[in-house]
Amino acid sequence: MVKDSSTQQLIKRISVNWSQLKMKYSSDQEYPDLSQHNNHMAKVLTPEIYESLRDKETPSGFTVDDVIQTGIDNPGHPFIMTVGCVAGDEETYEVFKELLDPVIEDRHGGYKPSDQHKTDLNPDNLQGGDDLDPDYVLSSRVRTGRSIRGFCLPPHCSRGERRAIENLSLESLDMLDGDLKGKYYALKNMSEEEQQQLIDDHFLFDKPVSPLLLASGMARDWPDGRGIWHNDNKTFLVWVNEEDHLRVISMQKGGNMKEVFNRFCTGLTKIEGLFKERSHEFMWNEHLGYVLTCPSNLGTGLRAGVHVKLPNVSKHDKFGDILKRLRLQKRGTGGVDTAAVGGVFDISNADRLGFSEVELVQMVVDGVNLLVDMEKKLEAGESIDDIIPEQK
Amino acid sequence: KRSSITRRVSLTERLHLLLQCEYHSGTAGDVGLEIILWSFLSVGPRSPQSADYPDLRKHNNCMASSLTPAIYAKLCDKATPNGYTLDLAIQTGVDNPGHPFIKTVGMVAGDEESYEVFSDLLDPIIKERHNGYDPSTMKHPTDLDASKIHSGNFDPRYVLSSRVRTGRSIRGLSLPPACTRAERREVERVVVDALAGLHGDLDGKYYSLTQMTDGEQQQLIDDHFLFDKPVSPLLTCAGMARDWPDARGIWHNNEKTFLVWVNEEDHTRVISMEKGGNMKRVFERFCKGLLEVERLIQERGWEFMWNERLGYVLTCPSNLGTGLRAGVHVKLPLLSKDPRLSKILDNLRLQKRGTGGVDTAAVGGVFDISNLDRLGLSEVQLVQTVVDGVNYLIECEKRLEKGQDIKVPPPPLKQFK
Numbered sequence: 001m002v003k004d005s006s007t008q009q010l011i012k013r014i015s016v017n018w019s020q021l022k023m024k025y026s027s028d029q030e031y032p033d034l035s036q037h038n039n040h041m042a043k044v045l046t047p048e049i050y051e052s053l054r055d056k057e058t059p060s061g062f063t064v065d066d067v068i069q070t071g072i073d074n075p076g077h078p079f080i081m082t083v084g085c086v087a088g089d090e091e092t093y094e095v096f097k098e099l100l101d102p103v104i105e106d107r108h109g110g111y112k113p114s115d116q117h118k119t120d121l122n123p124d125n126l127q128g129g130d131d132l133d134p135d136y137v138l139s140s141r142v143r144t145g146r147s148i149r150g151f152c153l154p155p156h157c158s159r160g161e162r163r164a165i166e167n168l169s170l171e172s173l174d175m176l177d178g179d180l181k182g183k184y185y186a187l188k189n190m191s192e193e194e195q196q197q198l199i200d201d202h203f204l205f206d207k208p209v210s211p212l213l214l215a216s217g218m219a220r221d222w223p224d225g226r227g228i229w230h231n232d233n234k235t236f237l238v239w240v241n242e243e244d245h246l247r248v249i250s251m252q253k254g255g256n257m258k259e260v261f262n263r264f265c266t267g268l269t270k271i272e273g274l275f276k277e278r279s280h281e282f283m284w285n286e287h288l289g290y291v292l293t294c295p296s297n298l299g300t301g302l303r304a305g306v307h308v309k310l311p312n313v314s315k316h317d318k319f320g321d322i323l324k325r326l327r328l329q330k331r332g333t334g335g336v337d338t339a340a341v342g343g344v345f346d347i348s349n350a351d352r353l354g355f356s357e358v359e360l361v362q363m364v365v366d367g368v369n370l371l372v373d374m375e376k377k378l379e380a381g382e383s384i385d386d387i388i389p390e391q392k
Numbered sequence: 393k394r395s396s397i398t399r400r401v402s403l404t405e406r407l408h409l410l411l412q413c414e415y416h417s418g419t420a421g422d423v424g425l426e427i428i429l430w431s432f433l434s435v436g437p438r439s440p441q442s443a444d445y446p447d448l449r450k451h452n453n454c455m456a457s458s459l460t461p462a463i464y465a466k467l468c469d470k471a472t473p474n475g476y477t478l479d480l481a482i483q484t485g486v487d488n489p490g491h492p493f494i495k496t497v498g499m500v501a502g503d504e505e506s507y508e509v510f511s512d513l514l515d516p517i518i519k520e521r522h523n524g525y526d527p528s529t530m531k532h533p534t535d536l537d538a539s540k541i542h543s544g545n546f547d548p549r550y551v552l553s554s555r556v557r558t559g560r561s562i563r564g565l566s567l568p569p570a571c572t573r574a575e576r577r578e579v580e581r582v583v584v585d586a587l588a589g590l591h592g593d594l595d596g597k598y599y600s601l602t603q604m605t606d607g608e609q610q611q612l613i614d615d616h617f618l619f620d621k622p623v624s625p626l627l628t629c630a631g632m633a634r635d636w637p638d639a640r641g642i643w644h645n646n647e648k649t650f651l652v653w654v655n656e657e658d659h660t661r662v663i664s665m666e667k668g669g670n671m672k673r674v675f676e677r678f679c680k681g682l683l684e685v686e687r688l689i690q691e692r693g694w695e696f697m698w699n700e701r702l703g704y705v706l707t708c709p710s711n712l713g714t715g716l717r718a719g720v721h722v723k724l725p726l727l728s729k730d731p732r733l734s735k736i737l738d739n740l741r742l743q744k745r746g747t748g749g750v751d752t753a754a755v756g757g758v759f760d761i762s763n764l765d766r767l768g769l770s771e772v773q774l775v776q777t778v779v780d781g782v783n784y785l786i787e788c789e790k791r792l793e794k795g796q797d798i799k800v801p802p803p804p805l806k807q808f809k
Binding site: 029065219222224 | 483578
């Protein structure tokens with residue numbers, strides 16, 4: 001159809017009618033049943049907010065129903081209070097502010113719509129952190145995510161967009177050198193040997209099985225456009241098109257968190273520079289920091305953590321309280337959906353937004369040092385009451 | 393009353409009508425016109441069409457066999473009046489390259505109009521899946537007169553149970569992959585309202601999945617009636633499990649021989665069943681129940697999705713036409729070991745499954761035997777095919793028991809050119 005002005009008018013009339021079709025039923029008739037639900041979305045989404053948002057969409061067509069589908073389909077999680085909503089693009093956080101601002105406030109310790117987030121990726125600002133006791137701290141790791149501005153996020157991107165993200169990423173990553181020089185393994189082209197090696201290195205990510213992710217559409221077209229890049233030293237790893245455009249991970253055995261964080265910052269800054277050379281930037285703004293798919297990962301998107309042996313401390317009745325005061329969280333060594341085994345815990349920062357990267361890693365370093373001290377005291381039969389910290 | 397989508401209008405007339413008409417989705421007469429008008433509309437892709445073309449090199453399903461880059465380019469920026477797009481329709485086939493036992497379809501319909509707007513892809517898929525049936529030229533016969541069935545009472549020493557199922561969709565409401573919560577609730581309301589009007593041996597009760605008590609749930613499990621949230625990725629990737637268990641439920645008659653599933657894989661799945669081999673009686677109840685439900689919804693101003701070229705319209709293209717699967721659980725221990733069984737079944741136009749359903753294998757020589765075909769043959773024809781075929785299989789088993797040899801029946805005449 002030739003798009004002259006009368007046709008333009010026609011199309012406008014039809015689009016108007018089309019969204020009226022979507023509004024055929026009343027808000028009450030469409031409002032989801034959240035009576036069995038316990039996630040942040042369910043706590044916040046009143047019928048009034050739903051009504052106010054249901055006729056809106058982002059420029060790429062993402063609607064409030066798309067935002068909340070995962071939260072409707074997954075009433076709750078046994079270990080954590082899930083968010084229950086996702087973003088389909090950068091604009092989601094604007095268009096659906098009425099829902100997402102309270103979710104963010106609830107999830108991120110009272111972070112207000114007017115608050116500003118500080119970004120600090122200067123590893124020199126970290127104090128200490130190079131000597132966490134390796135008898136207790138088995139490994140150290142820092143991860144974050146990055147989204148490429150101008151593309152839709154994993155719940156909503158088309159195959160073409162996802163492939164473009166993959167191409168941009170591997171072009172940029174290919175330019176890394178020195179300690180960061182590495183190679184990309186596309187999921188759909190991997191040889192059997194490559195696959196086995198990546199599994200042995202614990203690098204390979206598989207198609208998501210968590211219904212939290214599946215229900216939001218992030219696994220569509222698997223494994224098209226997905227892959228893993230890592231440096232030759234196997235200490236710096238990038239996941240492409242899994243739960244975010246990019247997940248960047250720096251890791252190594254032992255307790256030298258400072259070195260891990262150094263590499264993390266250096267790598268990220270270099271990658272950002274390489275993308276900019278190709279006229280692309282990361283999604284970032286002053287209020288939300290780095291913009292990612294899940295509202296829980298806004299700000300720094302950073303999870304800095306260790307695998308640490310705490311068999312005695314973990315049995316102390318104040319363990320949960322101590323972690324809370326240190327602004328840390330515990331997970332099993334299999335990740336967010338697992339429980340701890342053999343007294344070995346994954347301990348990481350609980351916060352993402354409202355603190356800078358340096359501040360969060362500092363909390364982990366200081367907190368883990370304290371926990372290891374407590375473990376040693378309990379081993380020696382001493383009390384730890386006098387070193388229980390104040391609330392940070 | 394039955395809308396046949398054959399009206400053709402000129403381009404000028406179309407544009408003229410676009411400027412004037414009001415959009416009333418779902419009324420039978422306007423559906424055809426809307427479809428033609430909407431199929432000219434461009435939704436607008438976000439990236440070049442070729443960049444979005446799926447990688448189907450490892451795929452083996454009907455969609456992958458038919459979706460050429462040219463067809464993709466032609467259809468990818470079209471949408472039905474409800475906004476359902478090609479990418480949505482094929483997502484399940486992209487996400488599920490193949491199935492160990494069967495060649496899957498790989499595509500679903502989001503609404504009745506999908507079968508028109510995406511006919512360039514769906515027609516060849518329908519042709520492949522339905523034995524050469526060409527929707528652009530052929531007509532599908534509907535026949536729900538159960539009195540025509542003969543010899544439909546099987547030897548109960550062999551046939552443990554008999555069952556007939558189909559699906560029905562409510563015209564004007566989107567199908568499970570695409571429906572909104574309000575539409576799904578409307579389907580539930582319309583169907584449950586109609587079922588409440590059934591009497592006599594069809595008198596029954598509705599159990600909503602969101603409201604059933606633990607006791608009711610256990611009873612439905614014990615009766616093998618309860619359906620659970622789909623786990624098959626074929627279904628979940630198509631979006632059919634959204635908002636579970638909202639507006640889903642099970643209705644059955646007091647005698648537990650007539651059952652309706654609401655909002656599972658289709659708007660309704662209708663099942664008639666009983667222990668033993670009286671397939672004729674099962675089919676009689678099936679037809680009576682279906683026709684009665686149809687009458688009841690029509691009284692309230694609704695109708696089933698049906699047209700002359702595709703018969704009853706359902707979510708999966710494999711279920712078009714009659715949507716009918718008539719089958720038995722039958723003991724054929726000797727025949728099950730005979731290497732000629734597959735050929736015999738093929739020639740009888742029957743398929744075997746395990747007694748757990750489509751994704752299972754047979755156990756202990758007991759098979760689920762049912763018709764292969766759905767479209768291009770009427771309900772009566774298909775049930776008679778099953779009746780004749782099962783009688784033949786039982787004859788074979790009896791002969792093998794006596795040490796006699798069996799014959800592979802001749803292949804049927806090629807049905808559709």
